[in-house]
Amino acid sequence: MPLFLKPVFQERIWGGTALKAFNYHIPYENTGECWAISAHPNGTNIIENGKHKGKTLEAVWDEDKSLFGVSGDAKFPLLTKILDANDKLSVQVHPDDTYAQKYEGEYGKTECWYILDAKEDAEIIYGVHAKDQEELDEMIDHQQFDALFNRVKVKPGDFFYVPAGTVHAIGEGILILETQQSSDTTYRIYDYDRTDKAGNKRDLHLEQSKSVINLSTNSPNTTPKHEVIQGQNYTQFVSNSFFTVERWVMNGKLTYEKPNTYCLVSIVDGNGEISINNDVYTLEKGTHFILTATDQAIIFNGEMTMIISYV
Known part of the structure; x- marks a missing residue:
């Protein structure tokens, strides 16, 4: 859950x-x-x-x-x-x-x-x-x-x-x-x-x-990676030893494979739902939650933008 x-x-x-x-x-x-x-x-x-x-x-x-x-x-x-x-x-x-x-x-x-x-x-x-x-x-x-x-x-x-x-x-x-x-x-x-x-x-x-202060850091220095997965727009903004941060722009259904044992999820626009182990939860702009190690069979569905992060 x-x-x-x-x-x-x-x-x-x-x-x-x-x-x-x-x-x-x-x-x-x-x-x-x-x-x-x-x-x-x-x-x-x-x-x-x-x-x-x-x-x-x-x-x-x-x-x-x-x-x-x-x-x-x-x-x-x-x-x-x-x-x-x-x-x-x-x-x-x-x-x-x-x-x-x-x-x-x-x-x-x-x-x-x-x-x-x-x-x-x-x-x-x-x-x-x-x-x-x-x-x-x-x-x-x-x-x-x-x-x-x-x-x-x-x-x-x-x-x-x-x-x-x-x-x-x-x-x-x-x-x-x-x-x-x-x-x-x-x-x-x-x-x-x-x-x-x-x-x-x-x-x-x-x-x-x-x-x-680190004088060598003077300009934004990441190159986002974009791809379409199951018809949904995916962007990986950064991935390093501190965190990985991803954006999903959803318009439909996504069967989600967790990239880590637990993931932090924020809905920053739109609304939809998530099904986990056949239990369904409503999601809306401003919802924040953690997918835990016990959460399997994860399906997102809706029109929404999600930011997902993990270590």
Whole structure:
């Protein structure tokens, strides 16, 4: 039986109300993040069905790893979010596993973005214009940010792989689905001198940022692979040791062979159904669930777009 998950919503200074488009009853007028598939302690989902109904995904992962076809004491590796950038996010960087485990006690944060929607001329920051560490440090110290940051125009359907160490920021008017390592460590470099409701600026982490920025990552660097399978449009955006992320654009029926013992599934548009072991479940835009190790004879049917990820 799949695990259907109740989203967790996070209030953010840059958030808005665009997540209502996913049939969510959002709790804040500046809801920035939907943690859609998460076992992270800062926002773990509640399971909505089956024998584990009412438990957190974090607890079920810890107590019943056979459900996922894994063993050992590793933490749940992935986190799926939908982000509403009603305003621009801070310019930031995330550490890799080595640095994060040493200084933060958790995974590093390699991530990727699928652009669900974007206003005309929307842009992200991706990478920096600095030839070496000395120039990078000097430009940060002197706040030469207009010259430092590399800007890239985006449109719906674009995909960006953002390895740990990449300076990045989501711009205003962008809605994305983010697949990332299960980490909540962010180092801010610049936040446009914004203040919160109490008039306080958010913390910056300049020394940590200087330590983890990878100067070799300055341009989006994936080549999606497209094919038609059983009449359905399939795209593999990225596949590496951190995650594989795929998109299925469905118009009909698909007999799905799981590529991993468990897979994370998000319906980002349309609606349909899934049959698993002859049990049928309704799917609609905004539904998120995990196909477990026990789920077999899987058939998707409908007109919908799905993002599927796994390790």
